[in-house]
Amino acid sequence: MARTNFRYLALPLLAAALLGGCGGGGSSADVRPGESAPPPVAPAPHSFLLFPNPQQQPDGSLQMNTQEYADAYYRAIDPLNERDTLAKYKAKNGFETGSGTEHNVIFGDRRDLGYGRRMYARSNSHPPGRAPPQIRVFVLYHDPSFSQSVPHSVGLQKGLVGVVHAFAERSATRANNVVIAHEILHTLGATDKYDLASLAPLYPIGYAQPDRQPLYPQSLTEIMAGRYAVDAHTFEMPASLSEVRVGEATALEIRWIKPK
Numbered sequence: 526m527a528r529t530n531f532r533y534l535a536l537p538l539l540a541a542a543l544l545g546g547c548g549g550g551g552s553s554a555d556v557r558p559g560e561s562a563p564p565p566v567a568p569a570p571h572s573f574l575l576f577p578n579p580q581q582q583p584d585g586s587l588q589m590n591t592q593e594y595a596d597a598y599y600r601a602i603d604p605l606n607e608r609d610t611l612a613k614y615k616a617k618n619g620f621e622t623g624s625g626t627e628h629n630v631i632f633g634d635r636r637d638l639g640y641g642r643r644m645y646a647r648s649n650s651h652p653p654g655r656a657p658p659q660i661r662v663f664v665l666y667h668d669p670s671f672s673q674s675v676p677h678s679v680g681l682q683k684g685l686v687g688v689v690h691a692f693a694e695r696s697a698t699r700a701n702n703v704v705i706a707h708e709i710l711h712t713l714g715a716t717d718k719y720d721l722a723s724l725a726p727l728y729p730i731g732y733a734q735p736d737r738q739p740l741y742p743q744s745l746t747e748i749m750a751g752r753y754a755v756d757a758h759t760f761e762m763p764a765s766l767s768e769v770r771v772g773e774a775t776a777l778e779i780r781w782i783k784p785k
């Protein structure tokens with residue numbers, strides 16, 4: 526399979542705040558085993574692989590349906606052209622080397638893209654002497670020149686898995702790490718500690734310094750609140766993990782500490 530076959534498979538960009546509403550997944554469109562699946566939704570004409578929500582340009586064209594968009598995507602995810610053919614992709618990611626574990630799954634997907642897929646997955650052997658990894662977080666990097674915002678990130682306790690939407694930009698690395706840490710803690714049972722409507726950190730559990738006098742401005746962020754309060758009505762995102770703390774409520778949820 527050549528690179529063009531991968532094209533347009535990823536990145537339905539939605540206008541959304543970085544941490545907004547990432548409460549551990551579970552949407553009304555989820556399909557669970559035993560339930561009858563909703564009928565597949567047919568994409569609009571000429572938008573195959575571009576739905577469910579391609580962003581429309583001012584001239585009416587679809588943002589993702591351009592060579593420029595595809596080129597920017599590959600510049601972001603594969604700047605050195607190390608994975609521009611299926612053979613190179615497999616070699617780069619250790620497929621068919623005889624090491625690790627490989628799985629091949631075939632399934633129908635009626636909700637997302639509306640067709641079946643055959644997927645190959647691989648997990649590397651973990652280094653000897655180190656505990657095997659149990660939490661998996663997938664980070665999808667978006668080109669910031671195309672979008673000022675990215676879809677909601679999600680961390681699921683069931684399955685210990687998270688999906689983080691991040692910006693493919695060196696200057697965003699430290700802020701991306703905050704989102705990744707937030708979603709990792711969701712997989713361990715931590716709940717969001719901000720108001721879903723206003724994004725305000727909840728007092729006191731969403732404050733890293735709830736006892737501070739005076740209370741404002743806070744200078745540290747509770748990791749599951751995602752933002753710190755500059756004053757009662759202004760909330761900012763931390764620049765890096767060094768400005769983030771795990772509050773008592775979150776520590777209890779992930780069992781770092783025991784109830785008093």
Ligand SMILES: [Zn+2]
Pocket residue numbers: 544546547548549707711716717
């Ligand atoms: Zn969250």
